[in-house]
Amino acid sequence: xxxxxxxxxxxxxxxxxxxxxxxxxxxxxxxxxxxxxxxxxxxxxxxxxxxxxxxxxxxxxxxxxxxxxxxxxxxxxxxxxxxxxxxxxxxxxxxxxxxxxxxxxxxxxxxxxxxxxxxxxxxxxxxxxxxxxxxxxxxxxxxxxxxxxxxxxxxxxxxxxxxxxxxxxxxxxx
Amino acid sequence: xxxxxxxxxxxxxxxxxxxxxxxxxxxxxxxxxxxxxxxxxxxxxxxxxxxxxxxxxxxxxxxxxxxxxxxxxxxxxxxxxxxxxxxxxxxxxxxxxxxxxxxxxxxxxxxxxxxxxxxxxxxxxxxxxxxxxxxxxxxxxxxxxxxxxxxxxxxxxxxxxxxxxxxxxxxxxxxxxxxxxxxxxxxxxxxxxxxxxxxxxxxxxxxxxxxxxxxxxxxxxxxxxxxxxxxxxxxxxxxxxxxxxxxxxxxxx
Numbered sequence: 001x002x003x004x005x006x007x008x009x010x011x012x013x014x015x016x017x018x019x020x021x022x023x024x025x026x027x028x029x030x031x032x033x034x035x036x037x038x039x040x041x042x043x044x045x046x047x048x049x050x051x052x053x054x055x056x057x058x059x060x061x062x063x064x065x066x067x068x069x070x071x072x073x074x075x076x077x078x079x080x081x082x083x084x085x086x087x088x089x090x091x092x093x094x095x096x097x098x099x100x101x102x103x104x105x106x107x108x109x110x111x112x113x114x115x116x117x118x119x120x121x122x123x124x125x126x127x128x129x130x131x132x133x134x135x136x137x138x139x140x141x142x143x144x145x146x147x148x149x150x151x152x153x154x155x156x157x158x159x160x161x162x163x164x165x166x167x168x169x170x171x172x173x174x
Numbered sequence: 175x176x177x178x179x180x181x182x183x184x185x186x187x188x189x190x191x192x193x194x195x196x197x198x199x200x201x202x203x204x205x206x207x208x209x210x211x212x213x214x215x216x217x218x219x220x221x222x223x224x225x226x227x228x229x230x231x232x233x234x235x236x237x238x239x240x241x242x243x244x245x246x247x248x249x250x251x252x253x254x255x256x257x258x259x260x261x262x263x264x265x266x267x268x269x270x271x272x273x274x275x276x277x278x279x280x281x282x283x284x285x286x287x288x289x290x291x292x293x294x295x296x297x298x299x300x301x302x303x304x305x306x307x308x309x310x311x312x313x314x315x316x317x318x319x320x321x322x323x324x325x326x327x328x329x330x331x332x333x334x335x336x337x338x339x340x341x342x343x344x345x346x347x348x349x350x351x352x353x354x355x356x357x358x359x360x361x362x363x364x365x366x367x368x369x370x371x372x373x374x375x376x377x378x379x380x381x382x383x384x385x386x387x388x389x390x391x392x393x394x395x396x397x398x399x400x401x402x403x404x405x406x407x408x409x410x411x412x413x414x415x416x417x418x419x420x421x422x423x424x425x426x427x
Contacts, residue, residue, distance in 0.1 A: 026375050026378065028371050028375070031359060031360055031361045031363070031365045032357070032359045032360045032361075034360070034361075040361075046361075047367075047368065048361040048362070048365035048366065048367065049365060049366050049367070049368060049371040050328055050329075050350070050359065050364075050365055050366070050371075051328070051329045051366070051371050051374040051375055051378070052322055052327040052328050052329065053326075053327040053329065053335065053378075054327075055322070055323070055326070055327050056320045056321065056322060057321045057322060057323055058320070058321035059318075059319065059320060059321075060317070060318060060319030060320070062321075063319070089321075090321070093321070093323050096323060096326070097323055097324075097325070097326075100325065100326075100337060103341075104340045104341050111340065111351070111352065113324065113325045113337075113351065114324035114325065114351070114358050114359075115321055115322060115323055115324055116321070116322040116323075116324040116327075116328075116359060117319070117320075117321055118319070118320045118321075118322065119315070119317065119318065119319055119320075120315055120316050120317065120318050123359045125359070126324055126357070126358040126359030126360075128358070148357075153309070154312070156282070157282065157309065157312050157313055160278050160281045160282065160313065161278060161313065161315065161317040162317070162319055163281075164274050164277045164278050164317075165274060165317065166274075166316050166317040166318040166319075167270075167271040167274050167275060167314075167315075167316045167317060168257065168259075168262060168266075168267035168268075168270045168271050168274075169255040169256060169257050169267045169268050169270075169271040169295075169316075170255070170256050170257070170258055170316055171253035171254070171255055171271065171275070171295055171314045171316075172253060172254050172256070173251050173252070173253050173311060173314075174252045174253065174254055
C-alpha cells in the first residue's frame with residue numbers, strides 16, 4: 001500500500017508540501033489514539049508509529065452491520081458481523097495467532113498474541129487472542145466488537161464510516 | 175489558561191524591556207524615582223491595553239463559537255480532493271466520494287449539503303452545534319478498515335517481523351507484542367517516531383525514504399483498490415459510479 005503523509009512533523013527537514021511515500025508492501029500506521037474524539041495528528045512531533053508488512057487479513061467490506069453499541073462495562077463500542085468470507089478469514093487469522101501464542105509461551109508463561117484493526121493510517125485497536133480460552137481461534141459467526149477510548153459520538157461516527165464504506169478520494173480541508 | 179500564560183509572558187517581557195530601558199539611567203535619585211514612576215505608569219498602561227485587547231479577542235472568539243452553535247449556525251468546509259490510486263478515474267472517484275460523504279454526514283447532521291466540482295468538495299452544515307467542524311472532519315476520513323495479524327506483520331526497528339524474534343526474547347519484539355506496560359499498539363508500546371519508522375522500512379529492505387515515490391504496481395494492488403471500493407479507470411463518470419452496488423444499505427446484515 002502506498003502511504004502518503006501530507007505533511008511532516010516539526011524537526012523533519014523537508015520542504016513544505018513534501019510527502020513521505022512508503023513502498024508497496026509496507027504500511028506505516030499511527031499508534032492507537034488515547035481519545036478518538038481528539039486524536040494526535042500525524043504532523044504532531046509526538047506522533048508515534050508502527051511499521052507493518054502490508055498483509056491484510058480482512059478488509060472493511062468483509063464486515064457487516066457495524067453499529068454503535070456498549071460493551072459489558074457499559075462503555076461505548078462498535079459491533080459488527082462478518083460476511084461468509086470474512087468469517088472464514090477471521091477464524092483463520094485468530095487460529096494462527098492463538099497457535100503462535102501457545103508456541104512462544106514457555107512453561108508457566110502466557111504470551112498472548114494479537115490482531116490489529118486499522119482505519120486508514122491509524123491503528124484503532126490491537127486486541128489479544130487468549131490462546132488458552134480459544135486454542136483454535138475465534139469463530140467469526142458471532143461477530144466482533146471494537147472497544148476502548150470511544151465516546152458515544154465517536155463510536156457512532158466510526159460505525160457510520162464503516163457502514164458506508166471508504167471514500168475513493170482523500171479529502172484535505174483548506 | 176493559554177491566554178493567561180500569554181499575558182504573564184507578555185508582562186515579563188514588558189518588565190524586561192522596562193529594566194533594559196531603566197538601566198542606563200544615571201540622573202539624580204529623585205529624577206530616577208520620577209522616571210521610574212513614569213515608566214511604571216507607562217508599563218501599567220501598556221499592560222492594561224494588552225489586557226483589554228486580549229479580553230476583546232477572547233470575547234470575539236467566544237462570540238463566534240456561540241454563533242456557530244446556535245440554531246442559525248453554519249459550518250462550511252472546503253476540501254481539496256486527491257486520488258491516491260493513479261489507476262482511478264479522478265472525476266468518478268470524486269463523485270463517488272461525494273456520494274459516500276453525503277450519506278455519512280446525513281447520519282450525523284440535519285441539514286447537510288455536499289457538492290463536488292473538479293478537485294473541490296464543499297460541505298455546508300446548517301443548524302450546526304458545537305464542535306461540528308471537528309466532527310465533520312472526522313467523518314470525512316477515507317475510511318479504509320483493515321485487519322492485520324499483529325505479530326506476523328509488525329516490524330521491529332531492525333526491520334524484522336516481531337513474530338520471528340519473540341522466541342529469542344528480543345526486547346523490541348516483546349515491547350511491540352506485549353506492550354511493556356502499555357496497551358499493544360499504543361504510543362510507548364514499542365512505537366517509533368517518524369524517522370525511526372522510515373529506518374525500519376529501510377532495514378526491512380523496502381527502501382522507504384522521505385520524498386521517494388513508489389513506482390511499482392501489481393495486479394494485487396489493483397485488486398485491493400477494488401476491494402477498498404475505489405473505482406478504477408473502467409468507471410468513466412459519476413453516473414457509472416452511482417450505478418455501482420457498492421453502497422451498503424443502512425443496517426444491512
